[in-house]
Amino acid sequence: MYDEVGRIMVFGAILSVILLIIAFYIVHTRLQNNAFFASYASKVMDFFYKPLLAVYMLAYKSPDKLHKTMAETKNNAQGKKFSKTKNRIVLAPHCMRHIECKARTTRTGIQCTGCGKCDFAAVKKISEEHGYKLYIITGSSFVKHILKHPDAKGTDGVLAIGCNYEINKGMRELKKTKIATYGVPLLSNGCYNTNIDLEEFEKQLIHFET
Incomplete structure (x- = not known):
């Protein structure tokens, strides 16, 4: 035996x-x-x-x-599937917010006021110009609330911003929902004032328009 x-x-x-x-x-x-x-x-x-x-x-x-x-x-693995989606949103991490951020938080995440102290104002503008609604989340538990919200109804594609660890984790979790995902990594890690390459971010949005 x-x-x-x-x-x-x-x-x-x-x-x-x-x-x-x-x-x-x-x-x-x-x-x-x-x-x-x-x-x-x-x-x-x-x-x-x-x-x-x-x-x-x-x-x-x-x-x-x-x-x-x-x-x-x-x-x-997900790029081709993501390119076929029609209703996409952007999920971004709260770590990009400025340490003095005064934006309020609701069940669908942080409600950016566009004060300009961090990259969120620019990310929001770029996202909306390309037909995406931006959601700023403070944890994975917010995702389910966002996907159930009327504004995000029918979402079939999620473009996730974050550190590679969070992108990997989030894409693995969202795979259970059959929602196609794609990740854009941050330039730095941390709890506050992390940054994203705005040109690369917009480049990815444009890429999936073709």
Whole structure:
């Protein structure tokens, strides 16, 4: 019995390594541009997230490289599907707000007043110019309230702004809703005054218009 259990464990370990090797081969070659292969790689990395996290922490002393790879892979997997969506919104993190922000918070997030102290005024303007409504969230629990709100009714595409960790986490959660997602990473991490490349942000919106 113990021999059989041992053989199963060894087989499982070997199979896991093979799956991971294939996944990382995909993300480091042109195959990553294929939605099917990118989706496979994304699912494998999600499944082995905790072991991969431990490996990256040991090798790089930081999980940033892993989260960046996973977020980019999810974008490659979801990009084609996202391009077919019709009703899109932008979800942005509260960490972009200025430390002196006085905007009130409701069940659908922070209600930006456009004071100009942070990037939100510009992000809101760009978003609305391209037909997106901006929602500034203070946590993942706000997403369900937003998606149930009349203004967001029928949403089938979410463009998520955030650090790679939050993009990866959010895209994984929203996948359960069958809503297509795409992520645009911040230029910096932190709790306040984080920034986004506004030109790159608008470039992505324009890209999905074609």
